[in-house]
Amino acid sequence: MTDTGEDMRSYARPQTLDEAIGLLAQGQHRILAGGTDLYPSAGMQLDGDVLDLTAIPALSGVTHGAGLRIGACTTWTAIAEADLPPALRCLQQAARQVGGRQVQNAGTIGGNLCNASPAADGVPPLLALDAVVELSGPGGTRQVPLTHFLTGPRQTLRATDEVLTAVILPDAALYGQSSFEKLGARAYLVISIAMVAARIQVTNGQITKAAIAVGACSGVAQRLPAAEAALTGAPVAEAAARVRAADVATALSPIDDVRASASYRIVAATELVRRAVTGALA
Amino acid sequence: MQISLDINGSLRDVYLDPRTTLLDALRSHLGLTGTKKGCDHGQCGACTVLLDGRRVNACLTLACMAQGAKVTTIEGLGSSDALSPLQAQFLNHDGFQCGFCTPGQICSATAMLEELAAGWPSHASTDLEGPFPLSHAEIAERMSGNLCRCAAYSNIVDAIQNAAKDGDAK
Ligand SMILES: Cc1cc2nc3c(=O)[nH]c(=O)nc-3n(C[C@H](O)[C@H](O)[C@H](O)COP(=O)(O)OP(=O)(O)OC[C@H]3O[C@@H](n4cnc5c(N)ncnc54)[C@H](O)[C@@H]3O)c2cc1C
Ligand code: FES
Ligand code: FES
Numbered sequence: 001m002t003d004t005g006e007d008m009r010s011y012a013r014p015q016t017l018d019e020a021i022g023l024l025a026q027g028q029h030r031i032l033a034g035g036t037d038l039y040p041s042a043g044m045q046l047d048g049d050v051l052d053l054t055a056i057p058a059l060s061g062v063t064h065g066a067g068l069r070i071g072a073c074t075t076w077t078a079i080a081e082a083d084l085p086p087a088l089r090c091l092q093q094a095a096r097q098v099g100g101r102q103v104q105n106a107g108t109i110g111g112n113l114c115n116a117s118p119a120a121d122g123v124p125p126l127l128a129l130d131a132v133v134e135l136s137g138p139g140g141t142r143q144v145p146l147t148h149f150l151t152g153p154r155q156t157l158r159a160t161d162e163v164l165t166a167v168i169l170p171d172a173a174l175y176g177q178s179s180f181e182k183l184g185a186r187a188y189l190v191i192s193i194a195m196v197a198a199r200i201q202v203t204n205g206q207i208t209k210a211a212i213a214v215g216a217c218s219g220v221a222q223r224l225p226a227a228e229a230a231l232t233g234a235p236v237a238e239a240a241a242r243v244r245a246a247d248v249a250t251a252l253s254p255i256d257d258v259r260a261s262a263s264y265r266i267v268a269a270t271e272l273v274r275r276a277v278t279g280a281l282a
Numbered sequence: 283m284q285i286s287l288d289i290n291g292s293l294r295d296v297y298l299d300p301r302t303t304l305l306d307a308l309r310s311h312l313g314l315t316g317t318k319k320g321c322d323h324g325q326c327g328a329c330t331v332l333l334d335g336r337r338v339n340a341c342l343t344l345a346c347m348a349q350g351a352k353v354t355t356i357e358g359l360g361s362s363d364a365l366s367p368l369q370a371q372f373l374n375h376d377g378f379q380c381g382f383c384t385p386g387q388i389c390s391a392t393a394m395l396e397e398l399a400a401g402w403p404s405h406a407s408t409d410l411e412g413p414f415p416l417s418h419a420e421i422a423e424r425m426s427g428n429l430c431r432c433a434a435y436s437n438i439v440d441a442i443q444n445a446a447k448d449g450d451a452k
Contacts (some may be wrong), residue, residue: 011283011300011346035342036324046301052347077336081402096405100427101397102330102339102390 013052017059017136017165023051024161025138031163033073034106036099037115059110059165068169072110077101079109088169090178090197090276091125097182098122110164113146116154116220123150123221124197125180127213130173137162150220176201176209179279181272192216193260194269198276200231200239207234212273217254217265224251227273239277245270285349289314290358300346305329307345308355316356316385320429327428330386331355337393339427356385359392368392368445377441379432390428391442395449397424416446 014020023029029051032038038046053059059073062082070079080095098104098112098121112122113133123146131146138161149157158164182195194216201209210231215221226247234242245266254265286295289312296311308314308331320328322341329340332354360366368388371377378384403410406423414420421439430438
């Protein structure tokens with residue numbers, strides 16, 4: 001259903017991905033999912049042709065197969081309510097903290113990634129889960145690791161004629177337990193100062209694998225290889241003590257802004273890493 | 283463009299620019315001014331309506347996106363002769379000062395009590411399996427998308443707690 005009245009922009013709400021890609025091949029469209037980052041009320045954002053993805057059933061929901069596939073238009077509410085392995089607890093905890101319930105009912109994981117805010121709450125959990133994104137366009141479908149997909153603040157590798165169709169979590173990343181911690185100036189409806197996701201695997205009381213990612217402390221959220229290495233092999237009881245500010249800081253490049261100073265962000269991120277690691281081990 | 287919306291159980295045809303938000307469609311095109319515009323940016327919750335029973339911010343939803351869904355606004359929840367349980371309890375407990383946020387609070391709380399009945403935990407729930415006693419902290423967390431500039435929060439919480447009790451008693 002496309003409408004092209006005189007003064008009006010076209011608005012399309014296709015039911016299939018093929019139709020959506022066909023429209024993108026014909027010319028540039030502004031893609032719309034939950035609309036919670038686009039602010040439809042800001043009018044100008046939606047000048048031009050709009051392609052609404054929310055009526056395409058194949059883009060919503062979580063499916064198990066080779067790994068776990070989360071459709072790009074899956075809402076935060078659907079992620080929070082899904083029955084998922086403990087490794088994904090960090091993602092579900094983040095889902096329950098994206099804005100209020102009204103925002104969680106509309107906002108999607110794909111919108112969060114394509115908007116590519118440094119403070120996007122979905123990113124650290126997905127980095128800790130080794131996520132790969134799937135992009136489909138007229139030229140076909142490709143998969144890109146999330147670390148490559150996000151190229152800078154509000155910048156991604158997505159071509160203008162591509163739809164982000166799914167986030168894929170490889171089988172190997174579905175092990176262990178995880179936790180998410182977020183710090184804002186207030187409890188609700190604020191942009192995060194720092195947020196952390198940690199996924200930990202333990203065998204016989206020893207950490208065998210640690211995946212830790214920090215957001216809002218660099219242009220793009222980062223994994224913390226030094227902190228992960230320091231935890232690997234540690235007895236569970238020593239985990240918190242092995243989290244050192246220096247290991248956290250090396251991976252990050254925090255900015256001074258109205259929300260917090262760079263040095264405060266490092267102190268905060270280190271404490272959040274400690275809490276997330278402890279939370280994952282609980 | 284011409285669209286047809288199912289609002290409070292009746293089908294309404296309306297001709298609008300596709301960029302029109304559901305909020306503007308309700309208020310300016312359909313004469314349903316119970317739904318309020320506070321921020322127009324998803325932050326205050328004054329525009330909360332139910333889409334197929336789920337609460338959303340009407341200011342972040344395009345009217346065309348609501349086609350095919352059942353839209354419920356404050357006007358559809360009850361009337362002055364037949365108040366919904368939440369509407370009645372907001373009156374009993376003075377759950378407002380100026381009243382501007384109230385329609386959004388009541389629509390939001392209506393969906394919130396349904397979520398609770400369906401066993402959905404919140405970020406504040408200590409046990410994800412439930413049950414979820416409606417403590418002050420649970421209500422504050424679950425209603426965090428609705429601000430009240432008059433800070434009538436304590437009375438809003440009382441109203442919701444009592445409406446939940448009415449529901450349990452039934
Ligand atoms: C009050 C409020 C509070 C918020 N709080 C938080 C918070 O705590 N944490 C947080 O991370 N975010 C927060 N947000 C931001 C937002 O809700 C999330 O980022 C949400 O996940 C965005 O998803 P969406 O579907 O609404 O995106 P949309 O607004 O529909 O789209 C966002 C961008 O991505 C593009 N896009 C969307 N889907 C696709 C796709 N499948 N393929 C290609 N391009 C696509 C759009 O063109 C647009 O540029 C908040 C927003 C509001 C209004
Ligand atoms: S008017 Fe929609 S949330 Fe404020
Ligand atoms: S009663 Fe005035 S804003 Fe809530």
